[in-house]
Amino acid sequence: xxxxxxxxxxxxxxxxxxxxxxxxxxxxxxxxxxxxxxxxxxxxxxxxxxxxxxxxxxxxxxxxxxxxxxxxxxxxxxxxxxxxxxxxxxxxxxxxxxxxxxxxxxxxxxxxxxxxxxxxxxxxxxxxxxxxxxxxxxxxxxxxxxxxxxxxxxxxxxxxxxxxxxxxxxxxxxxxxxxx
Numbered sequence: 001x002x003x004x005x006x007x008x009x010x011x012x013x014x015x016x017x018x019x020x021x022x023x024x025x026x027x028x029x030x031x032x033x034x035x036x037x038x039x040x041x042x043x044x045x046x047x048x049x050x051x052x053x054x055x056x057x058x059x060x061x062x063x064x065x066x067x068x069x070x071x072x073x074x075x076x077x078x079x080x081x082x083x084x085x086x087x088x089x090x091x092x093x094x095x096x097x098x099x100x101x102x103x104x105x106x107x108x109x110x111x112x113x114x115x116x117x118x119x120x121x122x123x124x125x126x127x128x129x130x131x132x133x134x135x136x137x138x139x140x141x142x143x144x145x146x147x148x149x150x151x152x153x154x155x156x157x158x159x160x161x162x163x164x165x166x167x168x169x170x171x172x173x174x175x176x177x178x179x180x
Contacts, residue, residue: 014149015149016149019053022170023072023168023169023173026067026069030072031062050077056077056088057078058077060072065175066173070174071167074165074168081161081162085155088164089111089153094110096130104131130153130154133146133149133151134149134150136149147171150169152167152169153165
């Protein structure tokens with residue numbers, strides 16, 4: 001019994017974290033903790049918080065499933081041109097690759113300098129994304145549990161300008177099809 005309880009508590013502690021906050025629990029508590037980190041509500045839309053993350057002005061969205069937080073989405077406020085988005089995407093790839101808290105299974109995910117992002121997105125509907133996994137604080141990384149702690153980001157376009165959205169996912173709280 002104590003072994004099961006110990007493993008359950010360990011799994012709860014090893015969920016994805018955003019700014020050190022577990023991506024877990026109820027939305028109101030998550031919003032309170034994000035506000036304690038300096039994010040603020042906006043006067044025009046209560047569905048997200050605004051603030052600074054990793055040197056960029058961002059909007060933070062708290063996503064839930066059955067009233068449990070399952071995702072934090074972090075989206076750039078400012079749209080940029082193709083050159084700037086390539087630099088931002090590649091910088092994020094390098095930051096995650098060089099951070100020992102993350103694991104990549106996909107090798108180098110940076111974009112080559114000659115990649116025509118605008119053309120590929122508009123004509124071929126190509127999706128640019130990079131995926132990393134947060135290492136557990138206590139669990140063995142040889143288990144499949146790190147797949148439940150994905151952190152990934154993508155380039156999105158808005159009328160020829162681009163922005164990055166990062167996703168901190170807690171797959172333990174995601175829909176598993178049990179409502180079907």
